[in-house]
Amino acid sequence: MRFVTPFALVLALAVSGGAVSAPAFAAKKEEKKAGPKLNVTPDVIKSLQAAQKAAEAQDFAGAKAALAEADSKAVSNDDKYQIGAIKLNTSIAAKDTALQSEALTQMLDSGLTPPEQAAQFNSVAAGQALDAKNYDLAIQRAQAALAAGAKSETINPTLAQAYFGKAGTTNAAAEPARGFNVQGLAALKAAADAMKASGQQVPAQWYQIGVGRAEAAKLPEVTEWAKMAYEAEPSGTNLRTLVRLFQRANPNITNRENLDVLRLLSASDGLVVAGDYLEFAEMASKTGIYGEVKSSIDLGRSKNVLNANQGADLYQTATARISGDKSTLGAAEADARKAANGKIAAATADAYLGYGDYAKAAAMFELAKEKGGVDADEVNTRMGIAKLKAGDNAAAKAAFEAVQGGARKQIAGLWLAYLGSKGA
Numbered sequence: 001m002r003f004v005t006p007f008a009l010v011l012a013l014a015v016s017g018g019a020v021s022a023p024a025f026a027a028k029k030e031e032k033k034a035g036p037k038l039n040v041t042p043d044v045i046k047s048l049q050a051a052q053k054a055a056e057a058q059d060f061a062g063a064k065a066a067l068a069e070a071d072s073k074a075v076s077n078d079d080k081y082q083i084g085a086i087k088l089n090t091s092i093a094a095k096d097t098a099l100q101s102e103a104l105t106q107m108l109d110s111g112l113t114p115p116e117q118a119a120q121f122n123s124v125a126a127g128q129a130l131d132a133k134n135y136d137l138a139i140q141r142a143q144a145a146l147a148a149g150a151k152s153e154t155i156n157p158t159l160a161q162a163y164f165g166k167a168g169t170t171n172a173a174a175e176p177a178r179g180f181n182v183q184g185l186a187a188l189k190a191a192a193d194a195m196k197a198s199g200q201q202v203p204a205q206w207y208q209i210g211v212g213r214a215e216a217a218k219l220p221e222v223t224e225w226a227k228m229a230y231e232a233e234p235s236g237t238n239l240r241t242l243v244r245l246f247q248r249a250n251p252n253i254t255n256r257e258n259l260d261v262l263r264l265l266s267a268s269d270g271l272v273v274a275g276d277y278l279e280f281a282e283m284a285s286k287t288g289i290y291g292e293v294k295s296s297i298d299l300g301r302s303k304n305v306l307n308a309n310q311g312a313d314l315y316q317t318a319t320a321r322i323s324g325d326k327s328t329l330g331a332a333e334a335d336a337r338k339a340a341n342g343k344i345a346a347a348t349a350d351a352y353l354g355y356g357d358y359a360k361a362a363a364m365f366e367l368a369k370e371k372g373g374v375d376a377d378e379v380n381t382r383m384g385i386a387k388l389k390a391g392d393n394a395a396a397k398a399a400f401e402a403v404q405g406g407a408r409k410q411i412a413g414l415w416l417a418y419l420g421s422k423g424a
Contacts, residue, residue, distance in 0.1 A: 038078040044070050048086050060094040081110040101128040118148035126158045138162035156191035160184040172216035181217040185210055204233035234421030236269035253407045259283040260381050260411055268418055274305050281314045290325055291354035293318035341373030358390040377408035384415055
């Protein structure tokens with residue numbers, strides 16, 4: 001099955017040569033193209049005339065028998081091209097895909113297909129070869145179609161899938177499968193770029209297939225494909241792919257950095273399986289953000305992803321501390337304002353963020369930045385999260401854009417991608 005909707009092609013023919021008239025089943029008059037000048041063998045002409053007469057009477061079995069007879073008499077490429085042309089028009093009238101494929105092959109292999117029809121004929125033949133899982137022929141025909149001027153967005157998807165077909169689905173990272181996947185991805189990217197250049201919407205499915213193929217083949221461009229998939233369809237699922245790729249590429253990020261990544265998954269509905277919610281709760285617990293330990297497990301339970309036993313120890317420990325932790329926040333605010341640096345302010349802001357008090361969290365993060373002595377990139381990241389949660393997307397964007405380097409800059413970039421999907 002193809003991963004793209006096949007493009008529509010109307011095959012237009014006007015054949016000439018010998019005593020055979022223009023086929024009765026050619027396309028509309030205004031779509032006809034003058035065919036090549038042919039010198040068809042007289043015996044072939046007789047068989048073709050019989051085939052046309054049978055086709056006009058809707059006797060397609062008789063037409064095919066006469067065409068087979070013509071094939072047996074063919075001695076030149078002129079004969080073969082003319083027979084293929086009549087076969088093609090008969091196949092269109094009879095809605096006979098197999099005969100159409102045979103006709104196109106015969107015409108193309110004759111070397112006499114008019115240049116103005118070469119792109120169209122090769123495109124259709126490529127699609128038919130792909131459907132038949134004849135991947136080498138599909139590649140050959142698709143490349144010929146491109147060379148003849150076929151549009152990249154219409155034929156490169158066929159070329160891509162033919163390469164993916166050759167690659168198969170096992171040992172995708174080993175040669176020759178890896179190389180076929182690379183070629184398939186190049187063709188798919190060319191098709192997507194051409195669609196965008198012409199103002200068309202690229203199917204998100206193309207990019208998702210790109211992610212799958214690049215991941216299976218262990219290609220470094222998997223992240224680029226994941227970014228394009230998210231841009232085309234900014235869903236939690238596609239953002240989750242980006243986040244997981246980031247985590248895999250950065251195995252040494254701190255618990256605090258990882259918590260901000262998981263917060264993004266939560267904000268974008270990208271928490272899917274039990275492990276996602278438990279990972280979020282664990283990171284919040286390790287960094288002392290008790291409010292989010294509770295809220296993450298509550299969320300997983302509300303969606304029937306977590307049962308009462310999953311994360312129970314983390315949940316009980318956090319809930320036992322929440323009341324006392326909250327009671328200290330007022331004094332912590334006062335201490336933060338008197339402190340020589342912003343460390344108390346940042347810690348207090350973290351707690352407020354975990355409890356969902358985004359206005360107070362933002363105010364404390366601002367104070368932490370003013371006083372200094374803190375990790376500015378972390379503070380800006382979390383300031384952005386607080387502002388976004390409070391509904392101030394413009395301020396959130398400014399905060400994320402202020403993050404300067406390291407893993408934090410990449411994390412901020414993921415949040416900016418999410419903001420961009422919301423029109424911010």
